[in-house]
Amino acid sequence: MYRFILILGLLTVLYFLLRRALREFKGQGQPERLSPGKDQMVQDPVCRVFVPRGVAVTEDIGGQTYYFCSRSCAHKFQEQLAG
Ligand SMILES: [Zn+2]
Numbered sequence: 863m864y865r866f867i868l869i870l871g872l873l874t875v876l877y878f879l880l881r882r883a884l885r886e887f888k889g890q891g892q893p894e895r896l897s898p899g900k901d902q903m904v905q906d907p908v909c910r911v912f913v914p915r916g917v918a919v920t921e922d923i924g925g926q927t928y929y930f931c932s933r934s935c936a937h938k939f940q941e942q943l944a945g
Contacts, residue, residue, distance in 0.1 A: 904929035908938050 900916040911931045918929035921936045923943065930936040 906931045906935050908935040908942075 900914070902915045903912045904915050904918050905912050906918075907928060907930075909931060913929065913931045915929060918931065919933055919936050921928045921930065921939070923940065928936070928939060930939065
């Protein structure tokens with residue numbers, strides 16, 4: 863009887879270990895919900911406000927990408943460069 867309980871206990875431990883391993887394995891296979899860098903904060907060069915990259919207004923000027931909080935800031939920046 864003693865031996866039976868011991869085996870049962872071992873099986874329970876083994877079961878939990880296996881379940882955890884399986885969960886980790888599943889987690890690795892899942893794709894990331896958010897594409898990396900989307901939550902990264904970027905600074906508006908005009909008004910110095912920080913905005914998440916996912917919602918920022920982007921403008922490619924001279925081969926470089928700039929991020930702005932709004933269209934008007936992007937416009938101001940281009941005017942600054944031109945003037
Ligand atoms: Zn701005």
